[in-house]
Amino acid sequence: MSRVGWIRLAVIGTAIGLLEISCRLGLIDHRVVIPPSEMVDALLQLLISGQVNDQIARTFGIVTAAVLISVVLGFALGVVIHALPRLRETLDPFFATYYAVPIFIFYPVMIAIFGLSAIPILLMGVATALVAMIIATLNGLDRIPRILTKVARMHQMGRLSTTLRLKLPAAAPHLFTGVKLVVSYSFIAVIASEFILAPAGLGRIISDAYSDFDNRRMYALMLLLIVVATLVNMTLHTLDQRWAARRGLVKS
Amino acid sequence: MIVIKRATDTLIVFAVMLLVWQALHQFVGDTALPGPVPTLQYLVRFLPTARFAENAWATLVSFFYALILSYAVGLSIGIWMGVHRLSGAVGEPILISLYTLPKITLYPVVLLIFGLSTSGRVAFGAMHGVLPVALLTMNAIRNIPLVYLKSARTLRLSKGQTILTVLLPATIPEVISGFRIGFALTLLGVLLAEMFAAKHGLGFLIINAMQLLQAEEMVTVALVLFVFAIAANALLLVIEHRLHRRV
Numbered sequence: 392m393s394r395v396g397w398i399r400l401a402v403i404g405t406a407i408g409l410l411e412i413s414c415r416l417g418l419i420d421h422r423v424v425i426p427p428s429e430m431v432d433a434l435l436q437l438l439i440s441g442q443v444n445d446q447i448a449r450t451f452g453i454v455t456a457a458v459l460i461s462v463v464l465g466f467a468l469g470v471v472i473h474a475l476p477r478l479r480e481t482l483d484p485f486f487a488t489y490y491a492v493p494i495f496i497f498y499p500v501m502i503a504i505f506g507l508s509a510i511p512i513l514l515m516g517v518a519t520a521l522v523a524m525i526i527a528t529l530n531g532l533d534r535i536p537r538i539l540t541k542v543a544r545m546h547q548m549g550r551l552s553t554t555l556r557l558k559l560p561a562a563a564p565h566l567f568t569g570v571k572l573v574v575s576y577s578f579i580a581v582i583a584s585e586f587i588l589a590p591a592g593l594g595r596i597i598s599d600a601y602s603d604f605d606n607r608r609m610y611a612l613m614l615l616l617i618v619v620a621t622l623v624n625m626t627l628h629t630l631d632q633r634w635a636a637r638r639g640l641v642k643s
Numbered sequence: 644m645i646v647i648k649r650a651t652d653t654l655i656v657f658a659v660m661l662l663v664w665q666a667l668h669q670f671v672g673d674t675a676l677p678g679p680v681p682t683l684q685y686l687v688r689f690l691p692t693a694r695f696a697e698n699a700w701a702t703l704v705s706f707f708y709a710l711i712l713s714y715a716v717g718l719s720i721g722i723w724m725g726v727h728r729l730s731g732a733v734g735e736p737i738l739i740s741l742y743t744l745p746k747i748t749l750y751p752v753v754l755l756i757f758g759l760s761t762s763g764r765v766a767f768g769a770m771h772g773v774l775p776v777a778l779l780t781m782n783a784i785r786n787i788p789l790v791y792l793k794s795a796r797t798l799r800l801s802k803g804q805t806i807l808t809v810l811l812p813a814t815i816p817e818v819i820s821g822f823r824i825g826f827a828l829t830l831l832g833v834l835l836a837e838m839f840a841a842k843h844g845l846g847f848l849i850i851n852a853m854q855l856l857q858a859e860e861m862v863t864v865a866l867v868l869f870v871f872a873i874a875a876n877a878l879l880l881v882i883e884h885r886l887h888r889r890v
Contacts, residue, residue, distance in 0.1 A: 395732045402733060423755045481652045491823075491876030493831040495838065496846070496865040499853035503861065504667075504675045575743035582745040587838045587850070594747070598839070601751035613748050624743045628736075 433611035450593040457516025457577040469528025519580035527569025531562030701843035713772025721780025771832030772825040779821030783814035816886040823879040
């Protein structure tokens with residue numbers, strides 16, 4: 392690991408250490424934050440007991456579905472919009488403002504329409520992530536070098552093989568950026584929806600644990616979410632860097 | 644010409660959204676989603692009421708403080724990490740992973756610290772806004788072309804002059820972009836906080852209306868927030884474009 396990486400690890404380690412010491416010394420009230428070591432212990436026991444397995448499966452199931460729908464639909468819509476320049480110009484102001492709207496204000500509307508079930512949550516996940524994928528697809532298609540189309544024509548490649556062998560690989564880095572955003576946006580949207588109001592799911596049981604003053608359970612579940620989110624995002628980031636390095640865009 | 648075309652495009656988008664709204668209303672019925680016309684009628688009656696004023700004011704106050712805090716803390720972190728390269732290299736991935744975290748999971752911690760109060764909502768809103776402001780400020784400073792600093796030295800500008808006439812104008816457009824994203828996310832944070840646990844504010848009104856099955860009020864408040872967010876974003880976008888053109 393690089394020097395910077397070690398320093399970063401030391402900074403994070405110190406922060407966690409300080410929190411642990413402050414909690415143990417009573418500088419931070421046990422009713423507010425429990426020591427990190429206790430969070431880990433609580434999480435391990437919770438996972439071993441298997442009490443929350445259904446909730447974990449439910450939440451990550453919805454996230455996975457939202458990611459798949461957003462990626463496939465977002466890519467398809469991106470391709471269609473890219474092919475129709477007039478439509479694209481019209482949609483420009485829409486894309487420019489989409490993420491300025493706090494989209495969660497429509498979650499209650501979704502509940503009113505579809506009832507309190509997994510559907511509004513899934514829809515919030517898709518609504519939050521889909522547009523990022525469309526924008527990323529448009530970006531990727533915009534940046535396919537013209538020279539590639541000429542090369543394809545010189546080699547008399549068919550439409551399909553041009554798309555599969557030249558265009559898609561050329562657009563791939565941007566598409567991957569889209570996928571990265573889709574994953575983190577869906578995750579955030581699903582958890583937040585479950586938090587506000589949901590019949591079940593990780594967000595819901597964290598908020599229940601908060602209402603019951605069950606700090607051990609609450610912090611254990613928070614730790615689980617933070618660890619999973621960080622691991623997934625780090626994996627995607629590493630993949631992204633590796634691909635960029637292979638293309639010679641950045642030094643690995 | 645371009646202005647007219649842009650305006651037409653925006654109008655088309657709005658018209659399509661209204662049509663979709665009406666169609667959805669026809670499909671699911673009055674109790675779930677009132678159509679655009681009844682909603683506007685309700686809006687006209689609802690806006691002058693004290694109930695709306697009180698809750699809108701509560702949201703505005705939390706949002707205002709949260710925004711100030713986001714900008715101040717975000718700028719400080721961004722400037723520090725932009726100027727001090729090592730801190731930037733160490734801190735950037737940490738900030739990015741915090742950015743991708745569902746921060747709502749941490750709201751109970753905020754509640755345990757601050758209680759169910761305005762300060763809690765302010766802190767939670769600021770947690771959302773700080774990160775984009777910090778990241779974009781840091782990038783703005785890092786991306787200043789070296790030749791700017793060299794010319795400043797050639798012209799023998801003092802430190803104060805360099806900051807005022809070179810560094811500030813070079814970084815401001817990107818910082819404003821950060822402010823725009825920070826604005827949207829801070830608003831989201833404050834509203835989420837109100838939706839999760841509060842007795843005041845527009846976020847609370849929406850959830851409350853849903854639970855009381857007052858679909859009209861729910862959609863009306865959502866509409867008000869929607870218009871507010873779009874208007875503010877448009878204003879910040881105009882400022883941003885102007886600054887980018889100048890540089």
